[in-house]
Amino acid sequence: MAVGSKTANGSASPAPPGLSAGRLSTGWLAVVMVVFAVISGMQLKDQYPFVHNFHHQIDSPILAVELPGCANDLNSVLGTAHPAAANPARVTEFFDCNNKLVGALQNIKPADNDAKAYPARRAVAGLRTNTYEDFAFILLYNLFLWKFAALFAFGAKGKLTVHRKIMAAVVVLIAVFDGMENVGILHALSASTLTDSMAHAIAVPSRCKWGLFAAALLLTGWILARSESPVYSLPTRRLLALAYGSAGTLLLIGLGVPDVIALATDIFAVLVLVNIVGLLGPWFERRFLRPSPPEYVEDFCNQKAKKQVEVAV
Numbered sequence: 001m002a003v004g005s006k007t008a009n010g011s012a013s014p015a016p017p018g019l020s021a022g023r024l025s026t027g028w029l030a031v032v033m034v035v036f037a038v039i040s041g042m043q044l045k046d047q048y049p050f051v052h053n054f055h056h057q058i059d060s061p062i063l064a065v066e067l068p069g070c071a072n073d074l075n076s077v078l079g080t081a082h083p084a085a086a087n088p089a090r091v092t093e094f095f096d097c098n099n100k101l102v103g104a105l106q107n108i109k110p111a112d113n114d115a116k117a118y119p120a121r122r123a124v125a126g127l128r129t130n131t132y133e134d135f136a137f138i139l140l141y142n143l144f145l146w147k148f149a150a151l152f153a154f155g156a157k158g159k160l161t162v163h164r165k166i167m168a169a170v171v172v173l174i175a176v177f178d179g180m181e182n183v184g185i186l187h188a189l190s191a192s193t194l195t196d197s198m199a200h201a202i203a204v205p206s207r208c209k210w211g212l213f214a215a216a217l218l219l220t221g222w223i224l225a226r227s228e229s230p231v232y233s234l235p236t237r238r239l240l241a242l243a244y245g246s247a248g249t250l251l252l253i254g255l256g257v258p259d260v261i262a263l264a265t266d267i268f269a270v271l272v273l274v275n276i277v278g279l280l281g282p283w284f285e286r287r288f289l290r291p292s293p294p295e296y297v298e299d300f301c302n303q304k305a306k307k308q309v310e311v312a313v
Contacts, residue, residue, distance in 0.1 A: 023231055026147040027279030030272050033140040037269075040133045047126030049119035050079055055096065056258045065127055065185060066206040067258050068199035070097035074188060078127070080120035084192045124189050131185050138178045142171040148275065149220050152227035152237070163223050167216065174212045180205035210251055210261060217248030217268065232278060243271055 044062070054064035055073040064077045075081050076094035096102050149167040153160060184202035188194060221244035224237045232240070247267040254261035 030276045044130045070196045071194040074194045083124045146171045152229045154229045177205040177209040214248045214251035221245035
């Protein structure tokens with residue numbers, strides 16, 4: 001993709017420093033990732049019928065189904081202990097892993113109170129669709145993590161650093177554990193009866209995924225702090241390094257306090273949006289907001305004087 005402009009003699013001028021194909025592809029990948037996440041999230045929000053009141057004060061049904069401590073935690077998300085049933089019996093109360101009553105399961109929409117609507121079936125179907133979509137999202141966000149880090153993994157005199165290879169290994173492991181997590185979720189959604197072993201088969205790879213994701217964010221922050229890349233200015237790289245480090249630290253805390261993970265992912269989402277502007281902003285400016293270059297006119301002074309004379313006459 002040509003990003004340079006033309007000079008007065010018609011030759012193409014070089015692109016500004018940092019406006020490379022890698023920068024543009026990373027920016028557009030971020031756009032695709034955001035659009036995909038928004039569409040997937042809206043689909044689940046439209047289909048999931050229950051009030052978001054899950055174990056460990058988690059507010060997201062996706063995060064709640066990823067980090068169950070036992071079968072009871074899954075019951076509170078799915079609204080049933082028998083997700084494979086054609087008309088699953090709805091759970092009206094949910095309990096913690098010690099079988100202590102925690103609260104009542106409430107529907108968001110009054111129409112879902114109709115027993116014939118089977119809200120638990122809608123919850124299972126919505127989470128199943130979201131989990132299948134997540135396999136594509138795994139590819140998108142891990143590719144973005146690596147490509148963004150690779151843009152800045154340059155030391156003095158533009159020398160590549162070993163951090164590119166380390167990040168590649170980390171994102172591969174994230175993808176593997178995220179895939180294992182999804183397989184465990186799909187197995188639970190197809191089970192005749194939920195069990196504690198199913199919950200553990202989901203939670204163990206999920207915690208590995210979140211721990212590695214935290215490592216990826218912390219590594220990105222380290223890369224930005226030490227980078228000599230011309231993509232962003234030094235102050236911008238330092239500020240982004242702090243933000244990535246904060247998100248990674250919160251994810252590590254979230255391994256013990258799961259509801260904090262939602263805050264960390266929100267920060268990461270904001271960082272993705274900021275980087276879309278930072279990576280693609282100069283391209284849009286040159287593409288659509290570039291001022292017209294002045295046109296050289298021979299004998300401009302004589303022509304101007306002639307027009308003034310004609311006006312005077």
